[in-house]
Amino acid sequence: MALAGEFDIIARIFAPLATDASALGLKDDAAVLTVTDDHQLVVTCDTLVSGVHFLKDDPPRSIGYKALAVNLSDLTAKGAHGYVYTLSLALPREMDMAWLEAFAAGLAEVQDRTGISLVGGDTTATSGPPTITVTALGLVQHEAAITRLGAKPGDRLYTNGTIGDAYLGLKLLQDPSRAQAWALSESDVAYLTDRYRRPPIDTDAALLIRNFAKAAIDISDGLAADAEKLCQVSHVGAEIEVARIPLSPAVQKALQAAPDLLRDLVGAGDDYAALVAVSEGSAVLFESEAESHGVPFVQLGTITGADGGVRLLTQDGRVLALDRKGFTHF
Amino acid sequence: MALAGEFDIIARIFAPLATDASALGLKDDAAVLTVTDDHQLVVTCDTLVSGVHFLKDDPPRSIGYKALAVNLSDLTAKGAHGYVYTLSLALPREMDMAWLEAFAAGLAEVQDRTGISLVGGDTTATSGPPTITVTALGLVQHEAAITRLGAKPGDRLYTNGTIGDAYLGLKLLQDPSRAQAWALSESDVAYLTDRYRRPPIDTDAALLIRNFAKAAIDISDGLAADAEKLCQVSHVGAEIEVARIPLSPAVQKALQAAPDLLRDLVGAGDDYAALVAVSEGSAVLFESEAESHGVPFVQLGTITGADGGVRLLTQDGRVLALDRKGFTHF
Numbered sequence: 001m002a003l004a005g006e007f008d009i010i011a012r013i014f015a016p017l018a019t020d021a022s023a024l025g026l027k028d029d030a031a032v033l034t035v036t037d038d039h040q041l042v043v044t045c046d047t048l049v050s051g052v053h054f055l056k057d058d059p060p061r062s063i064g065y066k067a068l069a070v071n072l073s074d075l076t077a078k079g080a081h082g083y084v085y086t087l088s089l090a091l092p093r094e095m096d097m098a099w100l101e102a103f104a105a106g107l108a109e110v111q112d113r114t115g116i117s118l119v120g121g122d123t124t125a126t127s128g129p130p131t132i133t134v135t136a137l138g139l140v141q142h143e144a145a146i147t148r149l150g151a152k153p154g155d156r157l158y159t160n161g162t163i164g165d166a167y168l169g170l171k172l173l174q175d176p177s178r179a180q181a182w183a184l185s186e187s188d189v190a191y192l193t194d195r196y197r198r199p200p201i202d203t204d205a206a207l208l209i210r211n212f213a214k215a216a217i218d219i220s221d222g223l224a225a226d227a228e229k230l231c232q233v234s235h236v237g238a239e240i241e242v243a244r245i246p247l248s249p250a251v252q253k254a255l256q257a258a259p260d261l262l263r264d265l266v267g268a269g270d271d272y273a274a275l276v277a278v279s280e281g282s283a284v285l286f287e288s289e290a291e292s293h294g295v296p297f298v299q300l301g302t303i304t305g306a307d308g309g310v311r312l313l314t315q316d317g318r319v320l321a322l323d324r325k326g327f328t329h330f
Numbered sequence: 331m332a333l334a335g336e337f338d339i340i341a342r343i344f345a346p347l348a349t350d351a352s353a354l355g356l357k358d359d360a361a362v363l364t365v366t367d368d369h370q371l372v373v374t375c376d377t378l379v380s381g382v383h384f385l386k387d388d389p390p391r392s393i394g395y396k397a398l399a400v401n402l403s404d405l406t407a408k409g410a411h412g413y414v415y416t417l418s419l420a421l422p423r424e425m426d427m428a429w430l431e432a433f434a435a436g437l438a439e440v441q442d443r444t445g446i447s448l449v450g451g452d453t454t455a456t457s458g459p460p461t462i463t464v465t466a467l468g469l470v471q472h473e474a475a476i477t478r479l480g481a482k483p484g485d486r487l488y489t490n491g492t493i494g495d496a497y498l499g500l501k502l503l504q505d506p507s508r509a510q511a512w513a514l515s516e517s518d519v520a521y522l523t524d525r526y527r528r529p530p531i532d533t534d535a536a537l538l539i540r541n542f543a544k545a546a547i548d549i550s551d552g553l554a555a556d557a558e559k560l561c562q563v564s565h566v567g568a569e570i571e572v573a574r575i576p577l578s579p580a581v582q583k584a585l586q587a588a589p590d591l592l593r594d595l596v597g598a599g600d601d602y603a604a605l606v607a608v609s610e611g612s613a614v615l616f617e618s619e620a621e622s623h624g625v626p627f628v629q630l631g632t633i634t635g636a637d638g639g640v641r642l643l644t645q646d647g648r649v650l651a652l653d654r655k656g657f658t659h660f
Binding site for chain 1 (some may be wrong): 354357358359360361362363364365366367369370371372373374375376377379381382383404405407408410414416417418419420449450451452454455456457458459461463465467468470472475477478479547548550563
């Protein structure tokens with residue numbers, strides 16, 4: 001069955017996701033939101049194109065999950081929690097309602113975990129690949145939002161996620177024979193591909209970032225590239241110790257089999273963890289608060305002066321040369 | 331020349347549009363907005379796909395203009411004024427910087443006329459047609475936003491735009507030989523095609539809508555379809571007098587040559603005018619305020635009980651039968 005009419009799609013598929021009264025049940029062209037003096041709004045926008053940001057054959061539920069999760073990652077890195085979002089879908093005419101229902105179930109899963117809800121959007125036909133844009137609004141207490149600006153030499157650099165899982169997951173989906181070359185078990189492969197399709201969501205990190213971070217960014221274009229972006233805006237440099245980069249057991253296995261992968265893991269990849277600069281003076285309290293909230297922040301480096309840029313140091317003190325610093329789309 | 335890198339595009343093309351401090355110069359993943367207790371936020375989202383919502387050969391400047399203007403139309407119908415917007419661009423790799431610069435000039439024109447400014451977005455490559463999503467935020471005084479809900483039998487129905495211009499403009503662009511069949515001059519054709527490419531922006535209407543409307547909607551899927559949507563949410567019906575529908579001189583000429591066009595004009599089309607219900611008691615004041623603000627609101631009908639649905643009455647009292655009520659995308 002091809003798609004039903006746009007109104008039917010909204011009523012059947014998306015209206016159940018519009019749980020906030022501001023959405024007017026998606027029966028209007030716009031949502032009306034109340035924001036108070038106490039809070040600021042954080043606005044972020046990400047577009048996912050089939051074949052670029054997800055694979056054509058990815059399960060639609062994971063596509064919905066990912067479309068919303070990558071925006072939550074941006075909000076979390078600002079110290080904000082999710083409030084509402086708009087959803088734009090440009091879909092080929094042959095997509096069916098079952099696809100849309102599964103897609104919406106992925107959105108619903110993120111909504112349930114984060115409290116964000118749908119307030120509007122647009123659904124159109126396209127002759128091109130499915131294209132999904134989410135614009136998400138988050139709330140943060142007044143003056144508490146964290147940006148890329150504010151890191152100072154001497155600050156410690158932390159992340160709360162393992163690096164490279166999604167990158168290897170993508171490579172395995174593109175060529176399953178790599179599993180053997182990398183000595184990975186079936187469950188390793190399942191873990192890594194799931195991390196590509198379903199980025200981690202760690203909303204508890206938002207509170208810690210808000211309370212402790214001097215600057216933060218989410219790692220969506222690779223650890224090296226996003227560290228570089230944070231450093232550029234803050235006018236600082238950074239040293240990252242390769243041995244301290246958190247790696248999942250599956251990635252550790254793959255690296256043992258193919259050590260050269262390291263360069264790619266840190267140079268590209270959709271990790272969707274936060275990279276956070278914390279002053280030395282608050283580091284002890286930050287670490288103990290992180291532990292008590294169950295957020296696995298790990299120190300992987302230090303902010304330095306701007307001269308050095310971002311340098312990844314191996315255990316024997318060499319600088320890891322990168323072919324490309326992160327993923328760019330053109 | 332193909333496109334430069336994403337960062338270059340942002341710095342050269344879009345950063346100049348990010349005039350509000352909240353945008354952080356587009357150097358971050360998110361914008362941080364301050365909204366006060368006095369105002370509510372209105373959120374709307376529209377996606378334009380090349381070949382569906384604009385023509386492949388439309389000038390890029392008019393595409394940028396249209397992408398933002400159609401969102402302003404939604405905000406105006408809510409009684410809100412434009413605040414900030416995000417822009418998502420999925421573009422083929424062969425698009426060049428000249429195209430993007432002209433596109434941005436169209437955005438800038440709408441920004442200058444309305445005060446809205448860019449705060450973020452995403453730029454990605456696609457193998458499909460250029461796809462543009464704008465999510466716009468507007469501000470309206472607390473509790474002053476107007477929705478589709480609230481029209482009552484006896485209310486008067488007004489619009490501030492001429493109907494059918496964009497529809498005929500599109501038909502002329504698709505088949506220029508129609509100009510002769512419709513007895514249109516070159517300047518008529520230029521007027522109508524311009525109305526298709528550059529929807530009207532009438533931000534002064536927002537104040538009048540906020541102060542006088544009981545319900546409102548923007549006409550983006552055809553007069554009949556949008557009247558129907560407003561009536562469904564308000565649980566009312568409407569009678570629209572065909573003879574009172576405002577028509578431009580060019581459309582009047584075409585209708586003389588081809589009277590059957592009427593059905594299509596009111597049944598489909600991107601008019602981007604507001605359709606507004608005003609109580610009988612405030613109609614006189616509304617009309618005089620509209621006149622003094624130079625907003626051409628014209629009464630074209632009356633809200634009735636729900637039983638009749640939306641009926642378009644011809645001068646001899648017949649009900650105009652419509653083949654299709656408005657444009658749906660699937």
